[in-house]
Amino acid sequence: MDRTSIIGIVLIMLLFLAWQYVAAPSAAEIEMEQRYQDSIAALSEAELRAGEELPAQTDVASPAELSDSLRQVQYGSRFGAFATAAAGTAQDIVIENDLMKVTFSTKGGTIRQAELKNYAKVVEREGKEELHLPLLLLEDEKNKFEYIIPVNGVAGDGVRTSDxxxxxxxxxxxxxxxxxxxxxxxFEQRYxxxxxxxxxxxxxxxxxxxxVMANTDGTVRLHWENHLDKIEKNSQYEASYSTLYYKPVDDDTDYCSCTSDDTETLDDQPLKWVAGSQQFFTSALIADDRFSSAVLTTVADEDRLSDDELKLLVSDLNLPIGSSASETFGMSFYVGPNEFERLRAIGYDLSDVVSFGSSIFGTINRWVIRPLFNFLSGFIGNMGIAILVLTLLVKMLVYPLTYKMLVSNQKMQVLKPEIEKIKAKHKDDSQSAQVETMKLYQEYGASPLGGCLPMVLQMPIWFALYRFFPAxxxxxxxxxxxANDLSTYDSIMRLPEWIPFMQGHLSLFAVLWAITTVIYAYYNSRHMDYSAQPMMKYFQYIMPVMFLxxxxxxxxxxTCYLFFSNVFNIAQTLVTKNFIIDDDKLRAKLNANKEKPKKKGGFSARLQEALKEQQRQQSSAQSKKK
Structure with a gap:
């Protein structure tokens, strides 16, 4: 080897040593690379444990600490162009107004919880001690609110904004x-x-x-999981009033099942809004224009829920998004109480989430009972007193019919001696006794059905109130x-769970209703004849106990209303029979009716003919047997 070759080799070695020295990584870079390798290992282990499901947050270097190349290697296959936003630290941001305080998380950019300042959650402890806690909505840690954005180079549905x-x-x-x-x-979210x-x-x-976005059908999917937590004292009843409501753009409001698992697939039905509603509170998402389609699911099966969960509401909504460089989709989020007037002011039939009912009873609740209570509460501070006043108003309105009912009952009492004579005459032939009794009623202008009308007319009010108070x-x-809460039961005593139908407590208003119902039934039935149907005499006492x-x-x-109603019924009956109806005048009127010429036809005549025909058929059948 000549001198020139040796000098060249030495220079090359010196240059190589110099390059190694200059290009060697610093201590910080070595540490960062080690953290990167540890993160890759952690991700691999998590994938092995959970299949395709990746952890929501990994202990990795933030995007600011990673070079562009390392960030793309670590997150590119999963997040594509969103790799920049794929790592970080979750922070809470709070904004509030006079009614609510909303906490947002930078992880996913969503609402983490909403506190309603004017409402409280009451937790009952042992010994009936009550603890008032802040009322929070959308606070369950299992909740999800995420957009699935189709992104170039990302496998599957796309990037989930919750990550x-x-x-x-x-x-x-x-x-x-x-x-x-x-x-x-x-991608921006603005609240x-x-x-x-x-x-x-x-x-x-x-x-x-x-x-950046992959070619799609022009929609972006919003996946919303709302795990409803128990808020009210009676969670079983709260569950029966909790479900997903939705408003088709060109149709009436509808809802998923309130009592069982249900799925509504609305592929070709654009929606204006969807709402996860509990007994008294609602979280609704309202589109400025419309959601193009949706799949709505409610999970009510207790085996699929945790102990503190009421229901799971899942909404998959498709949002129409164009292909221009700048696209915006406007919405509104309602997170608050089911106040009818407030929801009605928003429009789009959002007030339908208040479970007053969809039949005629719902109409009575919305436009008769609700305005009446609003009027009464304007000058009556206590809602229990308002219920008392409402009961009094109802009884005054139906008193003319109640008076006719009581007069009809008194007629039966006046005619009782005559009826007893007919029974004694036809003691072995009940059909003949019934025919003669109907003929007697027709002669004297009395009707055994005269007492039914007031109760029939009040039934729509009872059924309407059945839905009104808990909604x-x-x-x-x-x-x-x-009672410390008129929207749920008024427990005065704990009962053993093994007692059937009582659900571990005793409600005093319900007991008072049962007692007064028995008293009222006894007073009205003292002079009634139950020989044809003896079981009816006992059923009227068994029924209140069964309904208890x-x-x-x-x-x-x-139950407060029903108790007050019974008290007014008893009072009206005693006053009317003892101080308003004159038995002597009533007897004279009956005798005058007997002397009047009778018109043919009418209900009594038709009933009498029907009984005669039945009697003829029975006699004919007995003759054939002989």
């Missing part, structure tokens, strides 16, 4: 959160609160994502006498 970290900006009562993409674009309302203005924006937030946590188990867990507002 992204958003950059927050707060200006007054407006919160803007952005998840950036490579090249300067971003704005305004005083005096539970309505949150909510918009999403796709800026510069037209080159109206007006009575929630309103005190009256021993039903009313025992019902809203105290209703």
């Amino acid at each position: 992204l970290y958003f950059t927050p900006t707060v200006e007054g009562e407006t919160l803007t959160m952005r998840a950036p993409v490579e090249g300067g674009g971003y 704005t609160l305004t005083d005096g309302t539970y309505l949150i203005d909510y918009d999403i924006r796709f800026e510069g994502l037209n080159t 109206s937030i007006t009575f929630r946590q309103e005190n009256f006498l021993w 188990g039903f009313f025992n867990s019902f809203a105290a507002g209703l």
Whole structure:
């Protein structure tokens, strides 16, 4: 080897040594690379444990610490252009108005919880001690609110925004959160609160994502899982009033099943809004325009829920998104109480989430009973007193019919001696006795059905109130006498769980209703004849006891109304029979009716003919047997 070759080799070795020295990584870079390798190992282990499901947050270096190449290697296959927003630290951002305080998380850019300032959750401890806690909605840690954005280079449905970290900006009562993409674009969620309302203005924006998003059918899917937690004292009844409501753009409001698992697939039915409603509170998402389609699911099966869960509501909504460089979809978020007037002011039939009913009884609740209670509460501070006044008004309105009922009952009492003579005459022939009795009623102008009309007319009010009290937030946590909440049962005593139908407690208003029902039935039936149907005499006493188990867990507002109604019935009966109806005048009137010429036809005549025909058929059948 000549001298020139040796000098060249030495120079090359010196240059190589110098390059190694200059290019060697610093201690910080070595540490960062080690953290990267540890993160890759952690991800691999998590994938082995959970299949395709990746952890929501991994202990990795933040995007600021990673170089572009390392970030793309670590997150590119899963997040594509959103790799910049794929790692970070979750932070809570709070904005509030006079009615609510809303906490947002930068992880996913969604509502983490909403506190309603004017309402409380009451937890009953042992010894009937009550603990008032803040009332929170959308607070369950298992909740999800995420958009699935189809992105180039990302397998599966696309990128889920719940896995992204958003950059927050707060200006007054407006919160803007952005998840950036490579090249300067971003996905944005903007929330704005305004005083005096539970309505949150909510918009999403796709800026510069037209080159990032994969070709789709022109929609982006929103996946919303709302795990409803138990809020009210009677969670079983609360569950029966909790479900998903939805409003088709060109149709009436509808809802999923309230009592069992249900799925509604609305492929070709655009929706204006969807609402997860509990007994007294609702979280609704309202589109400025429309959601193009949806799949709505409710899970009510207790075996599929945790102990503290009421129901699971799942909404998969498709949002129509164009292909331009800047796309916006406007919405509103209602997170608040089921106050009828407040929801009605929003429009789009959102007040239908208040479970007053959809039949004629719902109409009575919305436009008769509700306005009447609003009027009474305007000058009556206690809702229990308002119920008492309502009962009095109803009884005054139907008193003319009640008076006729009592006169009809008194006629039966006056005619009882004549009826006894007919029974003695036809003691071996019940058919003949019934025919003669009907003929007697016709002669004297009496009717055994005269007492039914007032009760029939009051039944729509009873059925309407059955739905009204547990659905109206007006009575929630309103005190009256021993009841501390008129929207649920008024427990005065704990009972063993093994007692059937009572559900571990005793409600005093329900007991008082049962007792007064028995008293009223006894007073009215003293002069009635039950020889044809002897079981009816005992059934009228058994029925209140049977219904006690039903009313025992019902809203105290209703059982309070029914108890007051019985008290007024007894009072009206005693006063009317003892001080208003004159038996002598009534007897004279009956005798005068007997002397009047009788018109042929009428209900009594037709009933009498029917009984005669039945009697002839029975006699004919007996003759053939002989």
